[in-house]
Amino acid sequence: MIETKPFKIIRAIVLSLLTLWVIVPLYVVFSTSVKPLSDVSGVFRWIPERITFEPYLDIWQTVPLGRYFVNSLIITVTATICSVVLAILAAYAISRLDFRGKRAFSLTVLSTQMLPGILFLLPLFLIFTQIRNVTGIQLQGSLGGLILTYLTFTLPFAIWMLTGYFASIPRALEEAAMIDGTSRLGALWRVVLPVAKPGIVAVAVYSFIAAWGEVLFASVLANESTKTLALGLRAYASETDVFWNQLMAASVVVSLPVLIGFMLVQKHLVAGLSAGAVK
Template sequence: MSLAIRSTRARTRRSREDVVMRLLPRPLMVSIVVFLLLVVLIPILYIFMASINSDVSIVRGDFWPRDISFTNYVDIWSTVQLGKGLINSVLVAGSVAIVSAFLAVAMAYVLVRYQFFGRLTILRALLALQSIPGTLILLPVFVLFSSISTIIGVQIIGTRGALFVTYLTFALPFSTWVMVTYLRGLPRELEEAARIDGASSWTILTRIIVPLSWPGIVVSGIFAFLLGWNDVLFASVITNPSTRTVAVSLQIFGATAEGGAVPIYGQMMAASLVCAVPVVVLYLVFQRYLVGGLTAGGVK
C-alpha cells in the first residue's frame, strides 16, 4: 500500500512539473529563479558584509571588508540591550501565536460546521476588522487601557499583558479566517464516522480536527508571530524600557546611532541579522507543515 501511495505521489509530482515546463521553457524558468534569488540574497549578503566591517569602511562605501571582525556581534548585546528585547518579543509574539492559533481552530470549527443566527455577520465582521488601519485605533487602545488602569487600580500600560491583548485583537480575526478556509476543505465524513462511534463535539475537535489542521494552525500561528515580532507602532506606545520589544529597541538604536559623527552601521546590521534569526528558524522548523496537507488520502 505504501509503495502504491509513493508511486501515485511521484506521478502527481511529475505531472505538475510537466505542467510547469509547458508553461515556461526551462531556460526562462532558470533565469527567473536566478533573478529572484539575486534580489533576495544580495541585500542579505550586503548586510552580513557590513556587519563584519568597520563603520568607516561602510561610510566610505566599501562592500568587501578589508579587516574581517565579529566585534559588532559582541557589542550589540551591551549597546542595544538586545537580550532583553529578544526575550520580550519571544514571550509576547510566541504567546500571541499559540493562543490565537488554537482559539482560531475552535472559532472556525463552530463557524464552519454549525448553522446559527448571526453566523454570516460574524464572518463579515472578522473580514471587516482586517481593513481597519492600526493607526486609527492606537489612541483608543491607549485611552482604554488608561481608563481600565484607573478603574481597577492596576497598571496596564507598560506591561507585556497589554501588548499581548493588543496583538491578539489583530491576530485572532486573521487566524480565524485562515482556519475557516482550511476547515472547509476537511472532509465531513471523518467527523460523521466519529459521531457514529459516540464521540462528542469536544472529542472531535481535539482528536480529529486539531491533528488534521496542523498546517493551517502553523500558518496562522506564524503570521500572528510575525505581527507581534515586526510591530513598532503599538509597542513603542504601550511598552516601557523594561518591556520594550526588539523592534522598538532597533528603532531607538538606529535613531540614536545616526546622531554620531560616524554612525555605527556595523552594529545596526549585526543587530538586524540577529533579530531575523528566530523568524528564519521558525520557518525552517515548520516548513513541512507549510508546504503540505495532512488530509491527503484520508477519505477515499
C-alpha cells in the same frame, strides 16, 4: 503546455533578477555586520577589507538586547498560542455550527483585514487609559497589554484562514467518531486537529512573524522595561552617531528565531497555505 526556448530564457532572467532582489539586501546586511565601524562610515565596499565578529559581541553591551529579546519572546509566544487556540475554537464553530449572527460575525472578522492597523492605535490607547482609570489595571506599558494588542490583528486572520481549512475537512470523519461515542470536542481534538495540522502550523507561523516584527503598536504602548526587539534596534542610532555594523549584526540576530522556526515547519507551512486551493 510546451515551453519554447525564448520563454525559458525569459523565465530564467526574471527568476534570476528576483533572486538577486532578495539576496543582495541580505548580503549587504551580513557583510556590514562583520566590518569594523571605521570601514562602514565611508564608501560601501562589496568585499570587506577586514572581517571582525566583534559587532556580534558588542550589540549586547551597547543596548540591553537580552532584555528586549526576552520581552519579544514572551509577548510573541503568548500571543501566538492564544491566537491559535482561540482561532481553532472560533473557526470550528463557524465551519460546523449554525447559530444566530454567524454570517455577521464572519463578515466582521473578515472586514478587520481591510483596515490599516494604525486606525486601531488611538482607540486601543484610549481603551487602555479608560481601563486604568476605572479598574487601576495598567495595560499600557505592560507585557499583557502588548499581548492583547497583538491579538487584535493576528486573531482575525487566524480565524478567517482556519475557517476555510476546517470547511475543507469532510464532516464524515468527526461524525463517525461521534457515532462511536466521542463528544464534539473529543472529535475536534482527536480527529479534526490532526488532519488540520498543516493549517494550524501556517497560522501559528503567521501570528509569530506578525508579532515578532511589529513596531507601530509597540512604539506607543511599550515603555523602557517592556521594549521589544523591533524597538530595541532603534537604540543603535543616536542623534550624533549610528553604529551601522552593530545595527546590522543585531538585525541578523533578530532574524534568526524566525528563520530557524520557518525551516523547522517549512513542510507543514507550504501544505497549510496551499491546501485551501486544492481541497
